[in-house]
Amino acid sequence: xVLKIDHIGIAVKDLQQAIDFYENVIGIKCTMIxxxxxxxxxxxxxxxxxxxxxxxxxxxxxxxxxxxxxxxGEGMHHIAYRVDNxxxxxxxxxxxxxxxxxxxxxxxxxxxxxxxxxxxxxFGHLVELCQREDEK
Ligand code: CMX
Numbered sequence: 001x002v003l004k005i006d007h008i009g010i011a012v013k014d015l016q017q018a019i020d021f022y023e024n025v026i027g028i029k030c031t032m033i034x035x036x037x038x039x040x041x042x043x044x045x046x047x048x049x050x051x052x053x054x055x056x057x058x059x060x061x062x063x064x065x066x067x068x069x070x071x072x073g074e075g076m077h078h079i080a081y082r083v084d085n086x087x088x089x090x091x092x093x094x095x096x097x098x099x100x101x102x103x104x105x106x107x108x109x110x111x112x113x114x115x116x117x118x119x120x121x122x123f124g125h126l127v128e129l130c131q132r133e134d135e136k
Contacts (some may be wrong), residue, residue, distance in 0.1 A: 002089075006082035006112075006130050007045070007052040011065045012074050015057035019044050028053060036109045041065050043109045054080075054109070078116070080128035086113050089129055093117065105131065 012018040019030045028046040035042045040063025044055040056077060058066035068077055083089045086105045094100060099118035108114035108130065117127040 001084050003082045003084060005051045006080040006128075006132075007054045008076065009054045009056055009078040009080065009126075009128070010075065011056050011058075011068050011072075011077040013057065013069060015042055015044055015055055018055045018057075019046075022046050022053065022055070030055075032110065034109050035059065038106070039064065039108065041109075045110065076125075078126035078128050080114070080130050083129050083131055086115060086129055086131040090115055098122075 010018070015033070019033075022028050023030060023046075028048055030044045030046050032045045033042065034045075037059070040058060040060040041056045042059055043057075046053040046055070056065045058064075058069065060066060065077065090100060090103070090105070094103075099121040100115065101118050102115035105113040105115050108128075110132075112130040112132050114128055114130045117129070119126045
């Protein structure tokens with residue numbers, strides 16, 4: 001079951017500059033910064049009520065966020081939906097023939113279990129599914 005939009009990921013070149021903008025201009029406070037070596041990113045989470053904005057800065061020129069920025073410039077990178085059972089959801093999508101980037105859940109930022117779907121199969125945007133312990 002899909003519960004809600006968990007977060008929206010935005011690719012930025014300079015994480016601190018983007019945080020400053022969100023905090024001082026838009027008015028959303030950053031509550032957590034974390035490096036996720038597996039994804040080659042440093043991320044900042046800024047909660048907005050029930051969902052969050054995730055700012056992503058690449059830590060490696062070969063990482064997915066660096067490649068995205070090289071091709072498209074900064075901007076909306078992915079939408080993450082929170083699900084209550086990620087393994088079951090992935091099985092369901094596999095059966096429906098959806099192209100998955102991650103066949104199995106893996107550990108992402110904030111301790112969540114995550115999996116990405118390929119943008120080719122989702123109308124050109126990158127979808128992340130995530131499950132958090134507190135929802136189980
Ligand atoms: N949104 C929409 N389209 C995207 C995209 C994105 N974020 N990233 C890539 N694409 C498009 C590319 O533009 C390309 O389109 P065209 O074929 O029309 O040119 C297509 O998807 C395939 O791209 P590719 O060049 O073949 O493959 P890439 O090496 O760019 O890899 C992707 C793309 C999505 C498979 C890869 O970025 C990936 O595995 N992403 C998942 C992991 C990730 O993004 N991690 C960072 C976030 C981590 C976090 O939130 O913690």
